[in-house]
Amino acid sequence: MTTTVHVAQPAPTRGSASTRAKSEFGPLRDRIVADGLLERRIDHYLWRGTLILLGLAAVAAGIVLLSGSWWVLLLAPVAAIVSAQVSFLGHDAGHQQISESRKTNRVIGVIAANVLAGISYGWWQDKHLRHHANPNQEGLDPDVGESIIAWSEEQAAKKTGFARWFARHQAAFFFPLLTFEGWNLSVAGFRALKARPAKARTLEVGLLVLHFAVYFGFLFILLPPPVAILFILIHRGLYGLNLGSAFAPNHKGMPMPPAGSRLDHLHKQVLTSRDVLGGPVVDFMLGGLNYQIEHHLFPSMPRPHLKLAQPIIRDYCATIDLPYRACGVIESYGECLRHLHKAGH
DSSP: OOOOOOOOOOOOOSSSSHHHHHHHHHHHHHHHHHHHTTTTOOHHHHHHHHHHHHHHHHHHHHHHTTTTTTGGHHHHHHHHHHHHHHHHHHHHHHHHOOOOOOHHHHHHHHHHIIIIIIIOOHHHHHHHHHHHHSSSTTOOGGSSSSSOOOSHHHHHHTHHHHHHHHHHHHHHHHHHHHTHHHHHHHHHHHHGGSSSOHHHHHHHHHHHHHHHHHHHHHOOOOHHHHHHHHHHHHHHHHHHHHHHHHHHHHHHTSSOOTTOOOOOOHHHHHEEEEEEEEEEHHHHHHHTTTTTHHHOOOOTSSSHHHHHHHHHHHHHHHHTTTTOEEEEEHHHHHHHHHHHHHHHO
């Protein structure tokens, strides 16, 4: 299923651009607030958090019970899905979706990211909030910064040798590369911690060391080394693939505002984002991030409210002639890969 609003640009109106922007976003925000969609849902996060902890406990118990058999490797994909759900919970905490208390959200975020996922919460939050401020804008959004992937033709043109060859074929390598995303997030967080204040750095380093000591220790004590290594490779690979598959279809292939663009909040977030349709399974596997337009417009909106906000925001965009892009999973990934192919050539 695909939903795209294709319309002409709105007719010029009197008043400054900033005034018009506020007048367009204001009624939408008022409706969202009136419907109670920004109110916290601690009940939802209590049962979700409980299920995640039970999932982790079940996987650990299964590893103990199957430690003498290669069948234990069947638990690695399950562990990957549970780990992704842990990261999505940390994401929601970082956006203040869980509690009215910033301290409570931070505690939950640090436990989810550092202790359970092995990712620096402070580093990730800084990076992710910069992405939200300027999505898909080169030089401002760290998610489209220069890296092994060329997100634009300008980035590809700067590459030489093997890097240039890789850029030309990057669409084919994109999903295999996502299997390294879990490791990439952990390593990048470790590297960035040296810039953190001493107190925060000490806490985060300590919790990250604790995570990997328990993770590797638990597996290598219980499992023969070859089995433990295979379990880690499968678990971390599928974990990275799940995370990457949740983030990639949200912006990749959507417009990339040129440097110096001055779009208002409503247009900036809607024009650069894409919703992914697909029902409860997609909602679960993508951690609610498939409602990307709603999430970017109202980052603190609790996850269970995003689906409720979708028809309100979609219909509102239609009334003000603002293109709203929503499509199915396969189509969204196809747009991502076509963009990567074009950017790399």
